[in-house]
Amino acid sequence: MSSDSPNTNVERLRIPRTIWALGFVSLFMDLSSELVHSLLPVFLVTTLGASALTVGVIEGIAESTAMFVKIFSGAISDFIGRRKGLMLLGYGLAALTKPLFPLAHSVEVVFTARFLDRIGKGIRGAPRDALVADVSPPEIRGACFGLRQSMDTVGAVLGPALAILLMLWLADIQLVLWVAVIPAAIAVTLIVTGVKEPVHAPSEHKFRSPIHWRALLDFSSGYWWVVVIGGVFTLARFSEAFLVLRAQQLGFSATWTPLVMVVMALFYTLSAYPAGWLSDRISRTKLLVVGMGLLILADLVLAQSSFAITMMLGVALWGLHMGFSQGILASLVADKAPGKLKGTAFGIFNLVSGVCMLIASVLAGWLWQSIGSDSTFVVGALLASTALLLLLLKSQ
Known part of the structure; x- marks a missing residue:
């Protein structure tokens, strides 16, 4: 009979490698996104001459789109039984939009980039969280979710902080926006090389709304x-x-x-x-x-x-x-x-x-x-x- 207590067993469990990979994916993508978002309103108003109403329309449509897409992405993920593919699509779409911001010479290009970026966010959220649940040992599932969210938050702080440092060095918003491409590319690379998902049996159910x-x-x-x-x-x-x-x-x-x-x-x-x-x-x-x-x-x-x-x-x-x-x-x-x-x-x-x-x-x-x-x-x-x-x- 083992003398190990449940608490000892929990302490021996390690957070899976895939969870760490997802954490770094979140960190790098959030760093990239927040670097852009911390400068984008000023870029729109001062460089492209957009009005406050235009900024509101762009942000409103972009964020609400992410919410609408999120409604269905989880159901699609359950139906096809695969998480990584949808995650790669979501993060990949967001990464592909990053060069559009520094290349933009019109409000319409920024709107297109924000719209596609938020579609990517809506696609990836539910399958990512489902994958965390899939690979986390039940005894430390809370710690696994907490780790990923914590690393996401670190990226949210580092992104705008890096924007300040780069602006002090480069003094050019469009040059700084180019830097956001790098962490976004790292995030996608980490999904391809570091994220492993368990094998799911093909779904026997029809897709349900x-x-x-x-x-x-x-x-x-x-x-x-x-x-x-x-x-x-x-x-x-x-x-x-x-x-x-x-x-x-x-x-x-x-x-x-x-x-x-x-x-x-x-x-x-x-x-x-x-x-x-x-x-x-x-x-x-x-x-x-x-x-x-x-x-x-x-x-x-x-x-x-x-x-x-x-x-x-x-x-x-x-x-x-x-x-x-x-x-x-x-x-x-x-x-x-x-x-x-x-x-x-x-x-x-x-x-x-x-x-x-x-x-x-x-x-x-x-x-x-x-x-x-x-x-x-x-x-x-x-x-x-x-x-x-x-x-x-x-x-x-």
């Missing part, structure tokens, strides 16, 4: 409350591109505007773990209230900021709100959905969130251009307050 419309009547009122609250909250969460534009408006040079993304990512990272720890000990609704409150504060500070220090305080609060709200709504969806209809529940939630994400960024751009930048953040605060009020009414 992840959204079963006939089942809509089976959902409780609690679920629909979460969908409505999530939709209104998403309306308040317009693209972070407007944070970068706010920094430029307050006098930040193109070299230093990526600092906004560094600060936001750092505070998101610092708050995500404590928020996750708290979610196991207090109600998720209370955590979401905190997240919404932080977003309201962030918007109000950003609306009133006239100095760099107050603007950075608003950006820090924005990052904290992400840490306290990211994933909480998804958890509430899982809590409220019937066991056999969780796929449909998330499909509907992502569909509504995608539509609201598009509306949010287009509305933010229109307000910025038509009334003024302050109005974008004031309206964001009002929408977040509406979501908070709905959440408090639901919890009573």
Whole structure:
């Protein structure tokens, strides 16, 4: 009879090589993407002469497209029984778009690149997470998911930080954007050489849509409350591109505007773990209230900021709100959905969130251009307050 305890067995288990490879894939691709995204709003406005409304339309369509594609990519991955091929398609498509940004001499080319890049993101997310689940020993599955997400976050911080260093050295946005091609190519190479997937038996089932419309009547009122609250909250969460534009408006040079993304990512990272720890000990609704409150504060500070220090305080609060709200709504969806209809529940939630994400960024751009930048953040605060009020009414 073995004297080994379960804890000892868990400690002996090692994180599989494929998980490490996926972690580095996420790190390098996020580094590449965030390097581009931290400079793109300024590039669009100053170099290509785009308006704030145009930035909002581009960001809204791009991010909502990723959400829509994500609805179906997981179902397709389950149907074909292969994860790596879809991952390679998603990451490869994103990598191929990177040279388009420095080559762009028109807004239309940037829009095409962002659109294809986000399609790639939508394709790769679900099969990547499914592959993590496939190859992770059950005893350390949480650690495996945590490792990949942590390395993704490291890339989100390093990308804009590298953008600042390169701008100090090269002082040319288009030259700096070329550098983003390198980590994207490394990410794709790592998928080809380092990612191994277990052999799956061919699927014996026909492809089924992840959204079963006939089942809509089976959902409780609690679920629909979460969908409505999530939709209104998403309306308040317009693209972070407007944070970068706010920094430029307050006098930040193109070299230093990526600092906004560094600060936001750092505070998101610092708050995500404590928020996750708290979610196991207090109600998720209370955590979401905190997240919404932080977003309201962030918007109000950003609306009133006239100095760099107050603007950075608003950006820090924005990052904290992400840490306290990211994933909480998804958890509430899982809590409220019937066991056999969780796929449909998330499909509907992502569909509504995608539509609201598009509306949010287009509305933010229109307000910025038509009334003024302050109005974008004031309206964001009002929408977040509406979501908070709905959440408090639901919890009573």
